[in-house]
Amino acid sequence: MAITITERHHHLSSLPRQIAVFPLRGAILLPRSDLPLNVFEPRYLQMIDDVLGCGRFLGIIQPVSSGIQHGDDTQSPPDKSTELRRIGAIGRLTTFQETDDGRYIISISGIARFRVVDEVDTNDPYRICNVDYSSFVDDLVARLGEDDVDRAHLLKVLKDYLKANDFDVDWQAIENASNEFLVNSLSMISPYGAEEKQALLEAADLKERSEVLIALAEMDLAAPDDGCSSAIQ
Numbered sequence: 001m002a003i004t005i006t007e008r009h010h011h012l013s014s015l016p017r018q019i020a021v022f023p024l025r026g027a028i029l030l031p032r033s034d035l036p037l038n039v040f041e042p043r044y045l046q047m048i049d050d051v052l053g054c055g056r057f058l059g060i061i062q063p064v065s066s067g068i069q070h071g072d073d074t075q076s077p078p079d080k081s082t083e084l085r086r087i088g089a090i091g092r093l094t095t096f097q098e099t100d101d102g103r104y105i106i107s108i109s110g111i112a113r114f115r116v117v118d119e120v121d122t123n124d125p126y127r128i129c130n131v132d133y134s135s136f137v138d139d140l141v142a143r144l145g146e147d148d149v150d151r152a153h154l155l156k157v158l159k160d161y162l163k164a165n166d167f168d169v170d171w172q173a174i175e176n177a178s179n180e181f182l183v184n185s186l187s188m189i190s191p192y193g194a195e196e197k198q199a200l201l202e203a204a205d206l207k208e209r210s211e212v213l214i215a216l217a218e219m220d221l222a223a224p225d226d227g228c229s230s231a232i233q
Contacts, residue, residue, distance in 0.1 A: 012133045012140070015112065018120060019090060020047050021059035021129050023082065025075050025194050028201040029060040029089040029110040030184040031139045039104040041076070043125035048104050050124075051093055058108055059129065061088030061116070062201075065194050080127055087202055089113045090131070110184075112139035113201065138205070146179035148207040154214055158186070161217040183210045192216055 022037075022044065029035050039048055051058050063076075064083040091108035098104055114131035122128055138144055155175070162169055174182065187200040187209055196216055203209035 012112075012137060015090060015133055016055060016057050017132075018128060018130050019057050019059045019114075020051055020124075021061050021084070021088060021127050022047065023061055023063045023076050023084055023127065025063055025065070025077075026197060027060060028062065028188055028197045029091050029108060030188055030201065031089070031110045031112055032142060032180065033110050033184040033188055034094070035060060035091065035108045035110070035188060037106050037108065039106060040102070044076070045102070045104060046124070047126035048093070048096075048106065052096065056093040057090055058093055059088050059090050059114065059131065060108060061085055061129075062194055062198055084116060084119070084127075084129075085198060086116050087113060087198075088116065088131075089201065090133075112136050143178060143180045145206040148205070149179040149183060149210045150207075150214075151179055151182075154182070154210050157214050157217045157221075160221055164221055179210075180206060183213065186213055190216070 024037075027035065039045060047058075062085045064085060089110055090112060091110045093106055094109045095107040096104065097106070112133050113136040114133050115135055117130040117132050120128040120130060133139075158174070159171075161167075177185070183206055187197075190196070190200070190213065192200075196212075200209055200212055203212055
């Protein structure tokens with residue numbers, strides 16, 4: 001039987017303390033969920049080449065907000081000077097494809113969150129950080145806290161939100177998903193801004209994360225239809 005990413009990394013000691021980080025505004029990574037990325041900037045193409053040759057570990061972290069408004073596309077800061085958030089997540093590069101025009105299509109499978117200790121001064125065009133996982137040891141335990149999630153409330157609000165926004169989804173797949181997969185995947189793909197995404201990332205546990213998701217959806221549903229959103233500014 002194949003060993004899963006979670007089973008392979010069930011101790012903090014299996015995770016590197018120094019990692020390359022990919023700063024992406026509006027993107028978060030959570031345990032046992034996959035983040036697809038389209039990589040095309042030369043500095044990050046080099047980063048992926050280096051990551052492929054060294055354990056395939058990569059950190060995903062948001063830069064500190066700089067006035068980008070809710071709804072803007074995910075983007076990376078132009079240089080190394082932009083301040084990074086203190087909390088991100090490490091994952092392992094699990095799929096890789098190179099396109100004819102030189103882009104990399106990859107997927108990162110989330111393992112655990114980390115806190116940035118400091119940034120390493122290097123000549124590499126991408127950023128490297130020393131990180132600490134000790135506050136997030138529970139991230140390594142699959143499906144921890146699922147029974148505390150109010151699944152019925154979450155699904156009701158989600159159904160109302162999807163209907164209000166005319167989103168077409170595979171509802172049967174949603175209903176069949178585990179609470180952990182549902183909450184973490186929805187948190188990652190939700191159409192909220194950087195501050196909301198960071199709040200979802202930093203939620204203490206699965207129950208709190210589901211409550212943040214419900215609150216954000218309910219705020220959007222209650223907001224007047226005037227183009228405004230519930231984005232946390």
